[in-house]
Amino acid sequence: MVYSIFIIFKALINLTAFSLLAFIPQDIAPLLLAVLEAPEMEQKYLSDRSTEQKVYSDYLYAKQAYERMVDASKTTGAVADIELDRAKSAMESAKSAYDASKAGTAGAAQVQQYLRITAPFDVIIAGRNVSVGALADTGGDMPLFTIAQGNKLRLTLSLPEKARRISKKGNACYVHRELAAGKNI
Numbered sequence: 001m002v003y004s005i006f007i008i009f010k011a012l013i014n015l016t017a018f019s020l021l022a023f024i025p026q027d028i029a030p031l032l033l034a035v036l037e038a039p040e041m042e043q044k045y046l047s048d049r050s051t052e053q054k055v056y057s058d059y060l061y062a063k064q065a066y067e068r069m070v071d072a073s074k075t076t077g078a079v080a081d082i083e084l085d086r087a088k089s090a091m092e093s094a095k096s097a098y099d100a101s102k103a104g105t106a107g108a109a110q111v112q113q114y115l116r117i118t119a120p121f122d123v124i125i126a127g128r129n130v131s132v133g134a135l136a137d138t139g140g141d142m143p144l145f146t147i148a149q150g151n152k153l154r155l156t157l158s159l160p161e162k163a164r165r166i167s168k169k170g171n172a173c174y175v176h177r178e179l180a181a182g183k184n185i
Contacts, residue, residue, distance in 0.1 A: 032116060036117065129146075
């Protein structure tokens with residue numbers, strides 16, 4: 001089986017990891033074919049992470065203020081019920097904002113994983129149409145890589161009627177390829 005890998009967004013290609021990580025055994029990690037560099041994605045992740053930390057700090061402050069109000073409200077008449085409700089509302093609002101910010105950061109982190117192109121199975125790289133530093137664009141007709149699955153051969157052929165009668169499921173079949181220097185498979 002031969003597959004082609006196309007790019008789905010603009011990014012710079014960094015294939016230096018290709019030569020270093022190509023020898024990782026398949027059972028330890030998937031084969032890394034390329035790492036795409038997209039600085040704007042990294043900046044979005046860092047921005048989301050910073051916002052998450054600020055919102056978390058705001059949540060901790062609101063939670064602490066609410067807990068202090070609860071403690072103070074144990075003394076009769078020290079805190080009005082409306083103030084206690086306002087502090088609780090502010091804490092819950094800050095918690096919701098923190099949860100939303102955390103989800104945004106997780107989304108940005110997930111998008112960064114798309115920058116790593118890994119092989120879906122044990123592959124042989126049949127063709128590489130990109131170089132280190134090349135700009136990969138969307139909608140191109142040329143795939144980044146052409147990969148082949150080398151451990152399985154799928155063969156479709158037409159059998160004459162005579163051969164169909166004598167062939168049975170499970171019988172050995174030898175295929176002679178002209179292009180493979182006459183080797184039998």
